[in-house]
Every structure is written in structure tokens, then in C-alpha cells.
Amino acid sequence: MTLSFQAVVAGRGFDVALTVRPGETVAVMGPNGAGKSTLLSSIAGLLRPDSGRAELNGNTLFDLDGEKRTWAPPHHRGTALLAQEPLLFPHLSAVDNVSFGPRSAGVPKRDAKDHALRLLADVEAEHLAGQRPAQLSGGQAQRVAVARALAADPALLLLDEPLAALDIHSAPLLRRLFKRVLAGRQAIIVTHDVLDALMLADRVVILENGRIAEEGPTRAVLERPKSSFAAGLAGLNFIPGSLDGAGVLTSQGLRIAGHEEEAGQSATPACQGVAVFPPSAVSVFLDDAHGSPRNSFTVTITDLEPHGDQVRVRAGSLAADITPAASADLGLVPGMSVHFVVKAAAVSVYAT
Amino acid sequence: MDTQAYSGIPGWVRALAVLAVVVVVLPLLAMVLRVDWAQFIPLVTSESSLTALGLSLRTSAASTLLCILLGVPLALVLARDTFRLQGLLRSLVLLPLVLPPVVGGIALLYTFGRQGLLGQTLDMLGLQIAFSTMAVVLAQTFVALPFLVVSLEGALRTSGSRYEAVAATLGARPGTVFRRVTLPLVLPGLASGAVLSFARSLGEFGATLTFAGSLQGVTRTLPLEIYLQRETDPDAAVALSLVLVAVAVAVVALAYRRPAAVRSGSGKRTTAPAPAPGNVQ
Numbered sequence: 001m002t003l004s005f006q007a008v009v010a011g012r013g014f015d016v017a018l019t020v021r022p023g024e025t026v027a028v029m030g031p032n033g034a035g036k037s038t039l040l041s042s043i044a045g046l047l048r049p050d051s052g053r054a055e056l057n058g059n060t061l062f063d064l065d066g067e068k069r070t071w072a073p074p075h076h077r078g079t080a081l082l083a084q085e086p087l088l089f090p091h092l093s094a095v096d097n098v099s100f101g102p103r104s105a106g107v108p109k110r111d112a113k114d115h116a117l118r119l120l121a122d123v124e125a126e127h128l129a130g131q132r133p134a135q136l137s138g139g140q141a142q143r144v145a146v147a148r149a150l151a152a153d154p155a156l157l158l159l160d161e162p163l164a165a166l167d168i169h170s171a172p173l174l175r176r177l178f179k180r181v182l183a184g185r186q187a188i189i190v191t192h193d194v195l196d197a198l199m200l201a202d203r204v205v206i207l208e209n210g211r212i213a214e215e216g217p218t219r220a221v222l223e224r225p226k227s228s229f230a231a232g233l234a235g236l237n238f239i240p241g242s243l244d245g246a247g248v249l250t251s252q253g254l255r256i257a258g259h260e261e262e263a264g265q266s267a268t269p270a271c272q273g274v275a276v277f278p279p280s281a282v283s284v285f286l287d288d289a290h291g292s293p294r295n296s297f298t299v300t301i302t303d304l305e306p307h308g309d310q311v312r313v314r315a316g317s318l319a320a321d322i323t324p325a326a327s328a329d330l331g332l333v334p335g336m337s338v339h340f341v342v343k344a345a346a347v348s349v350y351a352t
Numbered sequence: 353m354d355t356q357a358y359s360g361i362p363g364w365v366r367a368l369a370v371l372a373v374v375v376v377v378l379p380l381l382a383m384v385l386r387v388d389w390a391q392f393i394p395l396v397t398s399e400s401s402l403t404a405l406g407l408s409l410r411t412s413a414a415s416t417l418l419c420i421l422l423g424v425p426l427a428l429v430l431a432r433d434t435f436r437l438q439g440l441l442r443s444l445v446l447l448p449l450v451l452p453p454v455v456g457g458i459a460l461l462y463t464f465g466r467q468g469l470l471g472q473t474l475d476m477l478g479l480q481i482a483f484s485t486m487a488v489v490l491a492q493t494f495v496a497l498p499f500l501v502v503s504l505e506g507a508l509r510t511s512g513s514r515y516e517a518v519a520a521t522l523g524a525r526p527g528t529v530f531r532r533v534t535l536p537l538v539l540p541g542l543a544s545g546a547v548l549s550f551a552r553s554l555g556e557f558g559a560t561l562t563f564a565g566s567l568q569g570v571t572r573t574l575p576l577e578i579y580l581q582r583e584t585d586p587d588a589a590v591a592l593s594l595v596l597v598a599v600a601v602a603v604v605a606l607a608y609r610r611p612a613a614v615r616s617g618s619g620k621r622t623t624a625p626a627p628a629p630g631n632v633q
Contacts, residue, residue, distance in 0.1 A: 104523050149522070
């Protein structure tokens with residue numbers, strides 16, 4: 001009872017292999033154009049990959065590799081898709097929208113309606129049963145859309161940024177709803193919000209340029225990111241290079257000293273690795289400051305922006321968080337050349 | 353309403369717009385002024401008039417049905433499918449819009465006429481289409497089909513195929529999606545397309561005369577009757593013209609009436625989502 005998926009869409013540089021275990025919810029994250037929607041569309045049958053094969057619970061979704069090519073149409077796949085917009089059928093009432101799936105499967109009208117009303121109650125939208133979609137708020141409509149997707153009793157639920165179009169008031173309510181609904185359910189959720197990944201998913205898959213950059217339990221990925229995208233999600237500075245003892249040597253020849261997360265991994269020479277440290281561990285100096293094991297690099301400030309009660313000093317892909325007072329004392333402005341200093345003890349170094 | 357809003361229309365543009373209205377309305381007014389009201393009822397209820405009106409309504413209804421039957425699938429294929437020479441096919445289908453109707457009539461004659469392309473085959477089946485009521489319906493369908501296809505294809509493109517995609521992932525087979533999602537969503541477009549087709553059929557003259565002739569009770573529709581009467585009894589022609597104007601006004605009002613409250617309400621959300629490529633790529 002597993003989804004196994006492997007597909008190539010040459011035109012989009014998409015080449016992904018993914019497995020979702022029974023009852024597992026996988027979050028898919030990545031920059032725009034990384035192939036997240038291509039992944040969902042291929043699984044749902046709305047897009048035909050060039051090659052690959054996929055199986056859901058023993059049923060072949062598509063097999064474009066073998067001699068005998070097979071392609072199951074979307075309505076035979078049991079993969080309900082919930083998009084950013086609710087896309088409720090505007091000519092049907094909320095309850096008729098929810099009973100659409102069961103009715104299509106041949107469930108008698110009365111049974112489908114009873115089932116729909118129970119599902120609407122589950123998503124706290126029972127009172128909206130008779131309403132037309134145009135009369136619903138964004139959050140209400142999305143709740144009804146959740147009930148509609150569940151009513152189809154999908155083997156795999158596909159969620160394409162289901163919270164992205166909601167205002168900040170309805171998103172938390174819906175996130176709680178998803179937490180309840182997705183528990184023990186096989187689902188793939190595409191999201192931009194690290195909170196969704198943490199709360200809703202067992203595992204996160206980071207897509208970059210049509211390929212899986214890294215995957216693993218959400219917590220582990222955020223704590224020890226191996227891709228710059230995941231580091232960005234976790235709000236960490238991320239410097240890739242080759243491992244060099246307890247440090248990382250960048251392609252520019254800069255060595256960042258840190259502490260090794262796992263001893264002995266640098267035994268293989270020229271192994272690729274990263275140095276990762278939080279912006280709060282970075283101090284900003286006007287002059288070069290050396291001393292106890294520290295890293296100091298000369299950078300040019302690109303941006304200053306408020307970050308909580310701190311000021312985030314950005315220099316290219318690196319960031320430092322300092323107090324507004326310190327920023328004022330140093331007279332920081334974009335374009336200025338300063339030194340970012342970080343203690344080696346605050347830098348994690350590990351292989352990728 | 354916002355009647356105070358700045359429109360930015362120059363005065364001379366307004367003047368020309370008024371002139372445009374005059375060009376359309378003045379002839380109609382002139383005709384109405386010419387109507388012999390005392391004789392109006394007897395004129396439009398004469399036997400030949402009623403026969404022509406009845407024939408016109410029956411044939412137009414039949415051709416509208418035919419347009420719906422053939423035009424809906426065609427519009428769907430043009431709007432949703434992608435295939436080679438699609439643009440060429442669209443241009444060909446729209447050709448009757450710009451073709452002089454009499455040319456259409458000749459084309460039909462050389463297709464279905466006794467000497468025509470299919471004439472022999474039809475003859476063997478015992479079918480003679482030219483100069484029959486069937487010919488009237490065919491001529492009307494020929495000229496009216498593009499109206500339905502154009503307005504329905506526009507509606508289909510506007511609504512996009514995202515609802516259909518969602519319906520399919522919910523387990524609905526293509527037939528169910530068509531019946532329960534696609535058709536209801538484009539019903540307003542289909543209705544206005546059908547009304548326009550009906551109006552075009554009702555006014556059909558050139559192709560009908562060429563392909564079907566002018567036999568009372570068989571192929572002489574109202575426009576043909578008016579043309580005939582114009583020479584012998586101008587008063588009757590004017591009276592009957594007024595009847596056609598009244599029907600036309602009713603049709604236009606039906607096709608372009610303000611959308612009903614329910615439709616305009618749901619319409620906002622229907623068209624609001626980003627264009628289809630955003631998500632269903």
C-alpha cells in the first residue's frame with residue numbers, strides 16, 4: 001500500500017523518484033519552477049511525463065518505460081487534488097459539491113448527501129451546506145473543498161499549496177483542520193510554509209531544478225539542511241565547499257572553521273560538505289577581529305531589514321542578526337564593507 | 353451608480369456615436385411610420401403570412417437544435433483540444449460568417465442538389481433535399497452554426513479547464529464531467545449562442561432562396577414572403593417586416609439581457625482564479 005513514482009519530463013528538466021509509505025504525509029518544498037506542480041500533475045494524471053512509471057497501492061498509474069505503455073486516466077487513479085483555490089463548482093451548493101465524487105462513483109443520491117453532510121460537519125462547515133460557493137469566504141470555501149476531496153475517498157490526497165491563498169485569519173484554523181485530516185492519511189502537500197511542513201508532514205522533500213535536492217524527516221532537514229533552499233527555510237547561513245578537517249574549504253579558497261557533527265566523516269578527502277550557522281551567531285565588526293577560534297570574512301552589505309526586534313544585516317547569501325543599537329553605532333548602510341565574525345563553535349560542519 | 357465618474361470621451365466622438373445610432377434606428381423608425389396600422393392585423397394574419405411565419409419558426413427551431421447538436425462538440429474540440437491545423441479548421445468553420453449567403457446557397461446546391469456531390473447517393477436512398485423544407489433547415493444551419501460555435505468557444509476559454517481537472521481527480525469520468533461541470537459552467541454562453549443562431553436562421557434569405565427556392569408552405573420563410581409581397585403588396589411587406597423586427601428585438605433582449613443575480617454572483621468567483629496554465633501545467 002505504497003506510492004512509488006518515478007518520472008522524467010524532459011521539457012521541464014524534471015526527473016524525480018519518490019516513494020510515499022502508507023499513512024505517510026510528505027511535504028514537497030522548493031523554489032518556484034522547481035517542479036512541485038509538475039510532480040502533483042503527473043501523479044494526478046493531468047500531465048503525461050515522457051518516461052517513468054508509478055504505482056499506487058498495487059495499481060499502475062502509468063508505465064511509460066515498458067513495451068506495453070499504460071496510462072490510467074485521472075478518474076481511475078484515486079488521487080484527489082486540492083489546489084490553492086478551492087475551485088468549488090460554482091453552480092452547485094456546498095453539499096452538492098461535496099457529494100460530487102461519490103455521485104460520480106455511482107453512490108445513490110440520498111446516501112451521497114448524508115455522507116457529504118457528515119464530512120461537512122467534520123470540517124465545521126455543516127451550516128454552509130445549502131450555500132453557493134459565491135456566498136462563501138475564502139476559508140469557508142477551502143473547508144468545503146477539503147470535505148469534497150475527502151468524500152471521493154482518495155487513496156492518495158494531493159494538496160497544492162492549500163493554505164497559500166487564505167488570509168492570515170483563516171489559515172491557522174485550516175492548518176489545524178489539515179493536521180486532523182492528514183493524520184494517518186497518505187498525502188503529498190506542496191507548501192511554501194515551513195510551518196506546514198513541521199505541523200502536517202512526517203517527511204519533507206526539497207525539490208530544486210526538477211530534482212530532489214534532499215529529503216528526510218522535517219526536523220532533521222531543518223536542523224541539518226543539505227541544500228541551500230532548506231537552509232533558507234530554517235533561516236540558517238549555508239556555505240557549501242569541500243570538507244577540510246573540522247572545516248569547509250569554499251571554491252573561492254576561504255576556509256570556515258567549525259565543529260564536526262559526526263567524527264570521522266572527513267576521512268574521505270575532498271568530500272563535499274557544508275558549514276551552517278545561524279545569523280544570530282554572527283557579529284559585525286568594522287575592523288578585522290581575530291582571536292579565539294573565529295572565522296572572519298570581509299563582506300559588502302547588500303540590505304538591512306527589520307527582523308523581530310533585531311536588525312538583519314544581509315551580505316549576499318549570508319546574514320547576521322544584530323541589535324538596532326549596534327547597527328546604529330556601526331553606522332551600517334548598504335554598500336558598506338564590514339567583517340562578519342562567527343565563532344568556530346557556532347558553526348556546524350557536515351558532509352552532504 | 354457611478355454616473356459622476358470621468359469618462360474621458362471627446363465631444364466629437366459622442367457626436368459620431370449619436371450618428372451611428374441614427375444610422376441604425378432611423379430606417380427602422382421610417383418603416384414603423386410607414387405601417388398601415390388599420391390593416392396591420394389582417395395583413396399579418398393572412399393565410400400566406402401565417403404559413404410563412406409558422407414555417408420560419410419551425411425551421412429556425414430545427415436549425416437551432418441542429419446547431420446545438422453539432423456546434424457544442426465542435427466548440428469543445430476547438431477550445432480544449434490541441435491538434436495540427438486547428439487554426440485553419442477554426443477559420444473554415446467561421447467562413448459562413450463572412451461569406452455572402454447566396455454563395456453558401458450555391459455551395460449547398462452543389463453538395464446536396466440532384467447534380468451535386470452527394471446528390472446521386474442521396475437519390476439512391478430516396479432522399480431529395482434541394483427545394484424541400486429540409487433544405488431550408490440545412491441552409492439556416494450552414495449560416496447560423498458559426499454564431500453558436502464562436503460564442504460557446506469564447507465561454508469555454510474563459511471558464512478554463514481547471515474545474516474539469518478537479519472533477520476528474522474526484523473520480524468523474526469524461527462524460528460525467530461534461531454533463532455535470534462543463535455544460536452548466538458554459539450554459540449562459542450556450543444560451544446566448546443558441547439565441548443568436550436562432551435569430552440568424554430566422555433572418556436567412558440568400559442561401560435559402562438559392563438552395564431551397566420559394567415554395568409556399570414548403571420553403572417560403574418569412575423573409576422570402578416579405579420580399580415577394582414587396583412587389584405586389586408593399587403594405588403587407590412592411591407589416592410583416594415589423595413582425596420580424598419585433599422578434600429580433602425580443603431575441604437581442606434575451607441574448608444580451610443583464611445576467612441574472614445568481615449568475616453574476618457566481619461569475620465573479622468563476623473567472624477569478626488565475627488562468628489555467630498556472631496550476632494544471
